[in-house]
Amino acid sequence: MTDADPARLYRTVRLIRRFEERAIALVRSGHIVGGIHPYLGQEGIAAGVCAALDAGDLVTGTHRGHGHVLAKGADPARMMAELCGRETGLNRGRGGSMHAADLSIGVLGANAIVGASPAILTGAVWAHRQRGNPVVGASFFGDGAVNEGMLLEAFNLAALWRVPVLLVCENNGYATTMPVAGAVAGTITGRAEAFGIPAVVVDGQDPEAVRQVTAAAVARMRDGGGPELVEARTYRFDAHHTFEHAVRLAYRTPQEVADGRSRDPVDIQGARLSPADREAVDAEVETTLDAAVAFALAGPEPDPAGALDHLYASGLTARGGS
Amino acid sequence: MTDADPARLYRTVRLIRRFEERAIALVRSGHIVGGIHPYLGQEGIAAGVCAALDAGDLVTGTHRGHGHVLAKGADPARMMAELCGRETGLNRGRGGSMHAADLSIGVLGANAIVGASPAILTGAVWAHRQRGNPVVGASFFGDGAVNEGMLLEAFNLAALWRVPVLLVCENNGYATTMPVAGAVAGTITGRAEAFGIPAVVVDGQDPEAVRQVTAAAVARMRDGGGPELVEARTYRFDAHHTFEHAVRLAYRTPQEVADGRSRDPVDIQGARLSPADREAVDAEVETTLDAAVAFALAGPEPDPAGALDHLYASGLTARGGS
Amino acid sequence: MPRLSYRKALTRALTDEMTRDESVFLLGEDIRVGASNVTPGLLKRFGPDRVLDTPLSEQAFTSFATGAALAGLRPVVEFQIPSLLFLVFEQIVNHAHKFPMMTGGQCSVPVTYLVPGSGSRTGWAGQHSDHPYSLFAHVGIVTVVPATPADAYGLLASAIRHDDPVVVFAPAAALEVRDDVDFATLAPVPLGRGVVRRAGDDVTVVAVGHLVHDALAVAEELADQVSVEVFDPRTIYPFDLDGLLDSVSRTGRLVVVDDSNRSCGIAAEIITSVLERVPLVAPPRRVTRPDGAVLPFAPVLDRAVQPGREQLTAAIQLTMKDRS
Amino acid sequence: MPRLSYRKALTRALTDEMTRDESVFLLGEDIRVGASNVTPGLLKRFGPDRVLDTPLSEQAFTSFATGAALAGLRPVVEFQIPSLLFLVFEQIVNHAHKFPMMTGGQCSVPVTYLVPGSGSRTGWAGQHSDHPYSLFAHVGIVTVVPATPADAYGLLASAIRHDDPVVVFAPAAALEVRDDVDFATLAPVPLGRGVVRRAGDDVTVVAVGHLVHDALAVAEELADQVSVEVFDPRTIYPFDLDGLLDSVSRTGRLVVVDDSNRSCGIAAEIITSVLERVPLVAPPRRVTRPDGAVLPFAPVLDRAVQPGREQLTAAIQLTMKDRS
Numbered sequence A, B: 001m002t003d004a005d006p007a008r009l010y011r012t013v014r015l016i017r018r019f020e021e022r023a024i025a026l027v028r029s030g031h032i033v034g035g036i037h038p039y040l041g042q043e044g045i046a047a048g049v050c051a052a053l054d055a056g057d058l059v060t061g062t063h064r065g066h067g068h069v070l071a072k073g074a075d076p077a078r079m080m081a082e083l084c085g086r087e088t089g090l091n092r093g094r095g096g097s098m099h100a101a102d103l104s105i106g107v108l109g110a111n112a113i114v115g116a117s118p119a120i121l122t123g124a125v126w127a128h129r130q131r132g133n134p135v136v137g138a139s140f141f142g143d144g145a146v147n148e149g150m151l152l153e154a155f156n157l158a159a160l161w162r163v164p165v166l167l168v169c170e171n172n173g174y175a176t177t178m179p180v181a182g183a184v185a186g187t188i189t190g191r192a193e194a195f196g197i198p199a200v201v202v203d204g205q206d207p208e209a210v211r212q213v214t215a216a217a218v219a220r221m222r223d224g225g226g227p228e229l230v231e232a233r234t235y236r237f238d239a240h241h242t243f244e245h246a247v248r249l250a251y252r253t254p255q256e257v258a259d260g261r262s263r264d265p266v267d268i269q270g271a272r273l274s275p276a277d278r279e280a281v282d283a284e285v286e287t288t289l290d291a292a293v294a295f296a297l298a299g300p301e302p303d304p305a306g307a308l309d310h311l312y313a314s315g316l317t318a319r320g321g322s
Numbered sequence C, D: 001m002p003r004l005s006y007r008k009a010l011t012r013a014l015t016d017e018m019t020r021d022e023s024v025f026l027l028g029e030d031i032r033v034g035a036s037n038v039t040p041g042l043l044k045r046f047g048p049d050r051v052l053d054t055p056l057s058e059q060a061f062t063s064f065a066t067g068a069a070l071a072g073l074r075p076v077v078e079f080q081i082p083s084l085l086f087l088v089f090e091q092i093v094n095h096a097h098k099f100p101m102m103t104g105g106q107c108s109v110p111v112t113y114l115v116p117g118s119g120s121r122t123g124w125a126g127q128h129s130d131h132p133y134s135l136f137a138h139v140g141i142v143t144v145v146p147a148t149p150a151d152a153y154g155l156l157a158s159a160i161r162h163d164d165p166v167v168v169f170a171p172a173a174a175l176e177v178r179d180d181v182d183f184a185t186l187a188p189v190p191l192g193r194g195v196v197r198r199a200g201d202d203v204t205v206v207a208v209g210h211l212v213h214d215a216l217a218v219a220e221e222l223a224d225q226v227s228v229e230v231f232d233p234r235t236i237y238p239f240d241l242d243g244l245l246d247s248v249s250r251t252g253r254l255v256v257v258d259d260s261n262r263s264c265g266i267a268a269e270i271i272t273s274v275l276e277r278v279p280l281v282a283p284p285r286r287v288t289r290p291d292g293a294v295l296p297f298a299p300v301l302d303r304a305v306q307p308g309r310e311q312l313t314a315a316i317q318l319t320m321k322d323r324s
């Protein structure tokens, strides 16, 4: 079931990379309001994990979530429209960067609260299986999240009830400006092992390595295994958030950043294609993204009269504020 | 500094045992309203831990907290008055069983919220040390608490900042009716080790064993060591809460309870005294508790006009409800 | 007619809804044994996949319920004590409540949060005696506080069928209420609809939850001096303002009695909503917990902090003397 | 006179209080680098023992602050986003707030919770745009929402010196406000004391936080039609009712504009508190967020959900037409 085609994997990595670069440009041009948390440098993780999932499987993402949503198969055009706050966006412009979701393809959403989504995913996977739909799930979170109690509670629940969720820790070395060593007593894998959850470290810069580790875990989970954790070591190439482009925060040396950027998942996976194949993918990705940006910018802004639409799924109408 | 006198340790165990038995009688007679969570069977833990602490050291307890407060040295009379809701109680009758506190002897309080107090204790110990007062702390919690995220966050903070708090898990096999195996994926000690916190299992029915393990940990902590965890294996001899005396909850077999009760910390520590010494202690404890009960029942009930006293330490006066 | 206790009514609603709809399941602490005495027997009837005992991991199991709801199930989460809602406030308010809007209408989160034993249980003191329903009315989560066994049944059933999160507060002081009930008439009670419990002409008393019974008692006691109408909103968010306006526009006087804290409580909301729409002939009054209340342990203090019959009687009498 | 920005005023208050009192220390996420731009420079000045960067463990570090306060220090806890208060609601409400009462007066918990950037920061969407100050007014925790740089300084300083927990909301929409300030006059502003920002005769507008500036602008715009008095409560719990009654008893009309949700919000509390005491010549009005508001991402929707000048203008004009 899992997709080992290097070109497809490369395409995903490249798509995310170029999507993010275009999104940053749209932040600069004022088309995306509020900024984004760029996923640059970490693309191999979302791409590798999702390549090992089935269409029906579920994922949850983070504040740095564009890669997760795209890798699971969301339409880049509707995703970009969402970032631009358009009615044509995945969430009708209601969610934006930190809440982009596409439940139709199993993306239960990016999530702006660090550590919050693994418990949600665990419940969703469990419920699908109760209903006879034997999906598995993958939940992405950062190295900062492993210090959130609610995340560790979710580890316990998933392990106790043997819910097949892959806990994917994207260890990019920092939670905003806080280095891992300053925040994580013990180790990340040790936190999983404490709950009897098998844990493994993988090179997050190598998309294929991530895919393989995930595929093996997913196979065990489909066979009746419980949760597993993958710690993907990676590096955030850009700012924590685009606001950092304006306000310099001194927490990484230029040398460290240069070193980190030297292992680029786009190049690592790209090297597995012939130059011609790589160029072809790159060109197709540009075409796709040209169209995505055009679609996004052409989309209508939501009508303010609908500002309270969807506040209640039950159809309850909220009283207005004046 | 730590007190290895077997008679003293026995006295504490015996005091708690008989205090609880009298408190249960006062629940039955209606003098203690709302019931209690009896500490019967677990006395050796509070007694053993507190025997290894100094007067200036700090502790926090639980909903099953009478033993912790007494072992740290609270006046049994004022404690009993507190349970009876009298103005003469430790908390002027405002706290009751689950909130009994005596800050003057380092008891930051029993605490009714499972898993909540270790973070509080960690902050208090850290602050004392910042102020040049090199205390250590001990925080008691149950096996149920190790599934609370806030507790695990506290483990991380204490370990990161090397705050000398002894994390004392009283593993009595159940959280109310939930057996440990149904609630704890992995192990209790493994949860500490995940944060780099040394952890050890001790026989909680043997007060002296608990004291020794604690004394060794406290010595390391006073020498600059960080937090440690002690998992004290124990058994709750009586109900989760006295309400269970009226409503039978089927979760432990009579055989299991009989087995559990067969290793009694009062007898285990009592056997270390000559029969005469033991009798002398027992007699003194009865005299003390006779006086405590008399003091408690003689104390005035609080004046309802003072129902909002102490709501704000700043002296802010709350608006009443009518 | 058979007697039905409030507590048994809750059990019956759970049983009926679980029977009717396979997607309903329960989770919480000690619910298999039924420690809070609302769920006994359900494990045997519905099996361990639909009656889940959880570890003490309130945040995770609350969000687990959110996820299960996103996947099409209808979880009912029992909380042993009301303040556990503080512990999971983030999971309810920032996630379960916000998902439909944030996803642009892609999903619903039909979870019921059940608190059997809210408010003071004498002797449980500071951390176990909260009545935080006004917090949920503020954040905009459907919130019901049934007063009677029939309503306990009907509002819990409606909560379970509702497509958004609903918090059900079952006040400890109402759990032992028993009524004569024709079981055949037990049915879902519509959310957001109040009811006049006692007709009257001079003053409308809005009473929430267990205080409905106190209000009725006070109304009887005062019957020869003043004709008191007692309005039970049943749902406090969304509030049945139309129902209440019917009453208040007849009586012209309004007293609200409510067991939550005074500042920003539901009593303030009710009074403001009425006064935005209709004038009163006398200033409104409210009987509530004090500002920032923490319930002290000693029973005499605990009672002093809760709104009671005496204060309500006084408020009604003062209102009758007042003229705007 | 030098210009002082609201943000810098917060930094200055922290600096001055830390200098004045050794027991004051800061903790929070990324405060050493000063990611939210309120704490830059403080690490260098006061050292790592008084400026603690925390892991993402909000519950633990909030309770750590409670413990430190019990031990005699005065922690200031910074929260990067307002909804983190949901996550630590238990730790603040059920512990920090309750300790003095539950211990019968054995202790105090002088902690300041600082949220620099509450309410909508356009584009931050559903989980980052809350303005939950009314929740704290309900539970009875001292809550301030400064509108101006001088008040940001003075209220934060007072919060730090106060012996009970205080939540300081610094609205994102006020952070860039700059005023001419004589630095020598910067001083603690008493908690619980409001101020008339603009005198007027016809209607009293109570505005909270950043909305004070909107209210002043609207008042100017309407100056030739109606004389608007603008009252800034500054502290929303405890509320300066006496101060407001002074104003309302003169004007006889009341409009409240407040950026929290409508139901059980501070606007309802203010209106009810006034009407319990003095009659108005026209029905009260409030301009708030809608019930249960979740801020949608798209800027046009985000704005539509927040109370603004247009709605306030309309409310004032309608009030002037009304007669009770």
Ligand SMILES: Cc1ncc(C[n+]2csc(CCOP(=O)(O)OP(=O)(O)O)c2C)c(N)n1
Pocket (backbone or CB within 6 Å): A062, A063, A064, A112, A113, A114, A115, A141, A142, A143, A144, A145, A146, A148, A170, A172, A174, A175, A176, A240, D029, D056, D058, D080, D081, D084, D087
């Ligand atoms: C519970 C919570 N705390 C704090 C924040 C503010 N915040 C957003 S992202 C972030 C850092 C997250 O670090 P990490 O988990 O390592 O993910 P990364 O940003 O590195 O991808 C912080 C502190 C938040 N959104 N949620």
Ligand SMILES: Cc1ncc(C[n+]2csc(CCOP(=O)(O)OP(=O)(O)O)c2C)c(N)n1
Pocket (backbone or CB within 6 Å): B062, B063, B064, B112, B113, B114, B115, B141, B142, B143, B144, B145, B146, B148, B170, B172, B174, B175, B176, B240, C029, C056, C058, C080, C081, C084, C087
């Ligand atoms: C956070 C929280 N969840 C639930 C409860 C209700 N409750 C009180 S005691 C208890 C069981 C605690 O078990 P454990 O930690 O093992 O302590 P024990 O009672 O066995 O001493 C529960 C569920 C609570 N008080 N606080």
Ligand SMILES: [Mg+2]
Pocket (backbone or CB within 6 Å): A142, A143, A144, A170, A171, A172, A173, A174, A175, A176
């Ligand atoms: Mg990170």
Ligand SMILES: [Mg+2]
Pocket (backbone or CB within 6 Å): B142, B143, B144, B170, B171, B172, B173, B174, B175, B176
């Ligand atoms: Mg236990």
